[in-house]
Amino acid sequence: MGYLFKEGIRNMFTHGFMSFAAVCVTVACLVIIGGFSLIIYNLSLFVSDMEQQNRILVYVEETYDTGEAKSVGSRINMVENVREAVFMSREEAGKRFIEQQGGDDAYDGIDSSTFRDRFIVTLEDNSKMQETVEQLRKIEGVAMISDRPELAEGITTIQRILNIASVAIILVLLVVSLFMISNTIKLAMYDRRDEIAIMKMIGATNRFIRFPYFVEGFLIGVISGAAAFFIEWGLYDLLATRITQMQSMQLFNIVPFQEVFLPMVLTFGAAGLFVGMFGSVMSIRKFLDV
Amino acid sequence: MIEFRNVTKVYTAGNRALEGVSLHIDDGEFVFLVGPSGSGKSTIIKLLTAELEPTSGSIEVNGYRLESIKKRQIPYLRRTVGVIFQDFRLIENKSVFENVAYGMRVVGASAKEIQARVPYVLDLVGLENRGRRLPHELSGGEQQRVAIARALVNNPAMIVADEPTGNLDPQRSYEIMMLLESINALGTTVMVVTHEQELVNRFTKRVIAINEGKVINDGMDGYYFNEET
Numbered sequence: 316m317g318y319l320f321k322e323g324i325r326n327m328f329t330h331g332f333m334s335f336a337a338v339c340v341t342v343a344c345l346v347i348i349g350g351f352s353l354i355i356y357n358l359s360l361f362v363s364d365m366e367q368q369n370r371i372l373v374y375v376e377e378t379y380d381t382g383e384a385k386s387v388g389s390r391i392n393m394v395e396n397v398r399e400a401v402f403m404s405r406e407e408a409g410k411r412f413i414e415q416q417g418g419d420d421a422y423d424g425i426d427s428s429t430f431r432d433r434f435i436v437t438l439e440d441n442s443k444m445q446e447t448v449e450q451l452r453k454i455e456g457v458a459m460i461s462d463r464p465e466l467a468e469g470i471t472t473i474q475r476i477l478n479i480a481s482v483a484i485i486l487v488l489l490v491v492s493l494f495m496i497s498n499t500i501k502l503a504m505y506d507r508r509d510e511i512a513i514m515k516m517i518g519a520t521n522r523f524i525r526f527p528y529f530v531e532g533f534l535i536g537v538i539s540g541a542a543a544f545f546i547e548w549g550l551y552d553l554l555a556t557r558i559t560q561m562q563s564m565q566l567f568n569i570v571p572f573q574e575v576f577l578p579m580v581l582t583f584g585a586a587g588l589f590v591g592m593f594g595s596v597m598s599i600r601k602f603l604d605v
Numbered sequence: 606m607i608e609f610r611n612v613t614k615v616y617t618a619g620n621r622a623l624e625g626v627s628l629h630i631d632d633g634e635f636v637f638l639v640g641p642s643g644s645g646k647s648t649i650i651k652l653l654t655a656e657l658e659p660t661s662g663s664i665e666v667n668g669y670r671l672e673s674i675k676k677r678q679i680p681y682l683r684r685t686v687g688v689i690f691q692d693f694r695l696i697e698n699k700s701v702f703e704n705v706a707y708g709m710r711v712v713g714a715s716a717k718e719i720q721a722r723v724p725y726v727l728d729l730v731g732l733e734n735r736g737r738r739l740p741h742e743l744s745g746g747e748q749q750r751v752a753i754a755r756a757l758v759n760n761p762a763m764i765v766a767d768e769p770t771g772n773l774d775p776q777r778s779y780e781i782m783m784l785l786e787s788i789n790a791l792g793t794t795v796m797v798v799t800h801e802q803e804l805v806n807r808f809t810k811r812v813i814a815i816n817e818g819k820v821i822n823d824g825m826d827g828y829y830f831n832e833e834t
Contacts, residue, residue: 318710329698513694516654517755518684519711520677 323530344492536591612662687756
């Protein structure tokens with residue numbers, strides 16, 4: 316076993332160029348897929364952030380005092396699609412209105428009775444906004460509802476497209492990458508078909524022949540996964556810094572790499588190992604049939 | 606022991622390589638298998654090492670029935686047959702010692718056994734001082750000796766040499782044949798496949814002549830061919 320393990324390590328260096336090519340192709344593919352996944356992740360967070368900001372305002376009957384108005388909240392919370400209903404008194408609403416007008420003196424002295432008590436409602440699922448609004452309207456004490464169905468619909472559509480596109484693109488990239496990586500490994504194995512034929516001819520079992528290739532694939536996988544991870548980290552940090560410095564991208568919050576560190580380490584490690592080990596073992600299969 | 610009973614081999618393309626071949630080679634014999642290119646000699650070797658399956662007939666080699674051999678048994682069959690090729694087939698990036706030792710590693714020999722056996726076999730083939738060299742640093746004759754050492758290292762019941770002198774000059778060819786004869790004298794069955802008439806006739810051995818997939822002569826009367834020869 317020790318000999319076979321050493322053979323695997325030695326093989327990687329004796330066939331240095333092909334090992335280097337396999338590492339390069341694997342790294343390139345992992346960086347592209349990883350980079351794309353990070354972009355998708357950031358975009359989906361951005362969209363769900365927008366979704367959070369798309370709130371419904373539920374106004375309470377003018378005749379209700381604050382206590383009665385607050386009690387409407389418990390009925391709003393009982394509606395199925397409601398995630399949260401935050402109460403805002405008429406005084407608070409008035410203060411916020413004046414703030415939004417940039418502190419214009421013309422609005423000084425507006426009486427808070429001009430405003431209504433209200434609830435800021437966020438939904439679980441924006442695509443069901445219309446049904447939810449209908450249910451809210453039926454609640455006793457609800458006078459009026461201010462919703463923006465077009466925005467909700469727009470966000471839902473973007474999210475759907477993003478989900479489908481990301482799955483499709485990642486799948487395509489994954490298939491292309493696997494094809495490229497397996498071809499590179501196949502080339503590396505083709506380079507050694509004579510060696511494998513000699514081993515078979517002197518009575519080596521398939522397991523004996525495979526083991527060093529398995530070790531070699533493992534090493535190529537580990538090296539590729541680690542290299543791809545650090546390259547991805549560097550590129551991501553560089554891009555994130557550039558984007559946050561751009562005036563036009565101020566609205567866009569980039570997730571810090573530290574937040575995705577663990578899933579990225581695990582994904583790159585697993586992908587590198589899978590591609591390296593199974594790639595090499597599967598590729599020698601046809602040369603073993605002698 | 607080799608036993609071919611009415612063996613026919615037809616390739617998928619329809620080429621009939623062997624036609625009803627029957628032959629028997631006992632343990633400890635030295636046999637030349639001769640015939641022109643395309644006569645079926647290589648097919649016989651491939652059948653012997655289970656690289657090919659016979660289309661019909663039965664083959665027995667060192668106790669293995671090859672028409673029904675399981676895939677996982679093939680490596681064990683091959684360990685009983687040391688094969689030597691015209692192009693030596695050495696692993697280029699391994700030293701002479703490692704090439705020979707590799708034959709023992711595949712059967713799971715310990716480092717101690719390898720250290721004891723490989724120098725002995727290298728000495729037997731006259732390469733005791735070449736262990737650290739790489740194959741490309743040796744002459745053709747020396748490379749063939751390495752291949753013979755590798756074939757011998759596990760003490761197989763039989764050595765099959767496929768045109769072992771095809772890449773060598775007459776003097777080196779003769780030396781290789783002498784070496785194979787001395788190996789045979791130690792009790793190993795030796796089968797040499799060749800088309801070198803002169804070489805065959807220098808040794809008084811059993812000669813099986815094959816042409817167009819059929820055995821046309823089997824005897825001690827040297828290189829023999831029918832009217833085309």
